[in-house]
Amino acid sequence: MTELLTSAQMRQIEQAAIDSGAVTGLELMERAGAGVVEAILAEWPELGQGAHRAVVLCGPGNNGGDGFVVARLLQERGWDVGVFLYGDAEKLPPDARVNYELWRKMGAVSSWEDLNAEQTTADLFIDAVFGTGLTRPLPEELGRELIMTATPDKTTTKVVAVDMPSGLCADSGKMLGGGGDFSDLVVSFHSAKVGHYLDRSYQRCNSLVVKDIGLDHVFDESQVHLVDQARLSDDSFPGISKRKFDHKYTHGHALILSGGFGKTGAARLAARGALRIGAGLVTLGVPGAAQMEVATRITALMLTRVEDASNLAEVLEDRRLNALCLGPGMGVERARDLVPVALAARHGPRVVLDADALTAYADCPETLFAMLHANCVLTPHGGEFARLFPDIAERLNKEPTRGPAYSKVDATRDAAARAGCVVLFKGPDTVIAHPSGACSINAAVYDREAPWLATAGSGDVLAGFITGLLARGFAPKQAAETGAWLHVEAARSFGPGLVAEDLPEELPKVFRRLGL
Ligand SMILES: NC(=O)C1=CN([C@@H]2O[C@H](COP(=O)(O)OP(=O)(O)OC[C@H]3O[C@@H](n4cnc5c(N)ncnc54)[C@H](OP(=O)(O)O)[C@@H]3O)[C@@H](O)[C@H]2O)[C@@H](O)CC1
Ligand SMILES: Nc1ncnc2c1ncn2[C@@H]1O[C@H](COP(=O)(O)OP(=O)(O)O)[C@@H](O)[C@H]1O
Ligand SMILES: [K+]
Structure with a gap:
């Protein structure tokens, strides 16, 4: 049976696992990032061979943290990786900050102002700006930038959203302001979110993969079933x-x-x-x-x-x-x-x-x-x-x-x-x-x-x-x-x-x- 979770339910499950001592937030973030890379290579096996170029857009929360993990893992595979951060590195939450620092030992983090179509030319484009933590509409200029950068030449660039395409609400699938224009693949964690199956989500994403990150949960009637x-x-x-x-x-x-x-x-x-x-x-x-x-x-x-x-x-x-x-x-x-x-x-x-x-x-x-x-x-x-x-x-x-x-x-x-x-x-x-x-x-x-x-x-x-x-x-x-x-x-x-x-x-x- 497949349950779909809201962002609050997901946070609760994650927090309970961390509080029980079964896992740390940092371990979950590492598994999430590794899950994204695994899903990418499964979807496009040709990317498993040789070196390619990726651009990773990281946001100010833990979704951005996942992005830094993905950047590190791809670079370890010999890829050329460009990373952009929306927001202030000093204000990143602790686990995201650790992964920011790990990445900084390997490469640069460009500021958001440097984003332009030329810099974002890549084989793979990773949207790790916002995930389940998006609570208010994207600032308009950010939405526009995401659309611009997420619509490079579709014939050559694969667009992957971490957890949610940034700008979509994880509970409703609705747009909160502008946002990423289109994703070839969305990689979510533990369980799909309700919003993945509603409204704009499925109109804007080709496929959805859910990666196990070692969490458990008990079904209760407040959760939504996927009929399968x-x-x-x-x-x-x-x-x-x-x-x-x-x-x-x-x-x-x-x-x-x-x-x-x-x-x-x-x-x-x-x-x-x-x-x-x-x-x-x-x-x-x-x-x-x-x-x-x-x-x-x-x-x-x-x-x-x-x-x-x-x-x-x-x-x-x-x-x-x-x-x-x-x-x-x-x-x-x-x-x-x-x-x-x-x-x-x-x-x-x-x-x-x-x-x-x-x-x-x-x-x-x-x-x-x-x-x-x-x-x-x-x-x-x-x-x-x-x-x-x-x-x-x-x-x-x-x-x-x-x-x-x-x-x-x-x-x-x-x-x-x-x-x-x-x-x-x-x-x-x-x-x-x-x-x-x-x-x-x-x-x-x-x-x-x-x-x-x-x-x-x-x-x-x-x-x-x-x-x-x-x-x-x-x-x-x-x-x-x-x-x-x-x-x-x-x-x-x-x-x-x-x-x-x-x-x-x-x-x-x-x-x-x-x-x-
Ligand atoms: N749960 C789990 O088990 C796991 C979760 N993981 C990952 O964590 C993600 C959730 O992380 P998250 O809670 O930090 O939220 P996220 O999506 O990064 O955004 C929050 C940040 O954005 C900001 N912000 C919000 N709206 C904004 C706006 N309109 N415009 C501008 N800023 C805005 C907000 O700022 P604030 O509201 O605090 O001012 C805050 O700084 C989840 O999707 C998954 O990828 C995995 O690592 C592993 C396991
Ligand atoms: N694009 C679509 N993809 C999947 N199911 C669809 C799509 N469009 C319509 N449907 C389904 O087809 C059915 C159409 O029902 P309805 O609008 O009542 O049509 P009608 O009155 O002509 O029988 C519904 O079950 C709806 O969920
Ligand atoms: K995202």
Whole structure:
């Protein structure tokens, strides 16, 4: 299982290790610097041969200290290394100061004022200006210099950020002022930071490597999980496999409510997703006018007529319908009619609300929140999120003036607490939060990019995946995490050219690869 840490959590873990006498700050800094060099040579083996030129920009704190270690280790390998310091050497914190002095025995430290494009021509450019300690926006001229120096000829210079690209907040991934323009590689320590997976971080960095520096920590619920295969293998998660003695009702019966004539595609996509992910039975609830349209286009799915609220109430007398999906292609009027009935169903089916089922309450989100219960999952994209939680979205989108900045994790946690149910906030950095504050990120970034998911209807399939898993007995947060993870896996497995219809059809391949 992978946990993502905030800078405060990281500092606490580091301090506890130092206080226990297990390690010194200086040892950690040495391991961090060595880890950076190791990661560089693993990423670009050609840099392991012969001598090259590196420029290291060091900042006024311990991130700068790591930079001095990297400079020393590269020079020991025969490299030509230029070092620049932002700030006053006299004021460096103790461990950084020791490494500054060690470097001074080997080479010069140029002042920041001497930075210019010519001096920074190099094979490798190391950004060790700020890491987890950045708490306020970079001074403007510093941001500009970083951008200038970090954008030498990309074809020849590799840019490596130590811990964080300077200027990005480690908790939110947001820019605090200007900053390094782009990093080919970010090398962090012990655990990735939450900010590595949010907002600007992954837009500005190609790859992320986390190096072990010999620290330990115990997971607590305030930490954010990265959804990965290990997470889904956790004992608390139901398996995706079907046991040989199960029958279809063991895997639940999902009801997907569709829109009217000409608007049934989205619900059909969701239904196909629910079926492929293993719901025992999936029924589409369709108004009379759209019945023919749907009937000619489905196989293995069932069809029932749901004209209006009273119809739905009758259909929901069937207690075997244990998971419902409302929203995709539904139209806001039909959503306003049907959502209250779905949420009030006496046998307590689990409910996914997406798309129009969320937009329908843009004018009165409180009405929706009053009806929601703990067995619901909301799956907004950015626009839908802003309609339901305008104040939270505004806070999230505001340019931060200090760190740690309000993040997508904070926003999704606040939204889940307000709604009283699980909220899955979509994007390449999909955040899933439970009202208790438990939170995870399903990331489609770095080596898990899935840009072909940006296609109409892919969100409808995700809603169907989650509904199918709810039908199979997954708890809401587990269903959201598992569905979102499989969604990205299916997209990556299919590859370029993906359209929404391909996602459910790709699941069997993903399942085979998982050894189901
Ligand atoms: N934790 C660990 O286990 C390990 C941590 N390690 C390394 O330490 C890094 C964290 O070090 P850190 O805490 O010293 O913070 P860092 O990022 O160097 O910046 C702080 C300095 O910047 C200054 N400053 C801040 N904002 C500013 C601004 N806008 N404009 C100008 N100045 C600004 C701030 O000044 P102050 O706010 O005090 O005035 C302070 O001087 C971490 O990322 C990792 O690389 C590893 O060595 C090994 C293990
Ligand atoms: N660039 C991207 N990388 C990874 N995932 C993406 C990207 N763009 C969109 N997605 C995912 O695709 C889905 C799109 O959902 P949504 O915006 O609701 O689309 P639609 O309403 O057309 O179905 C979400 O799960 C989102 O996380
Ligand atoms: K940095």
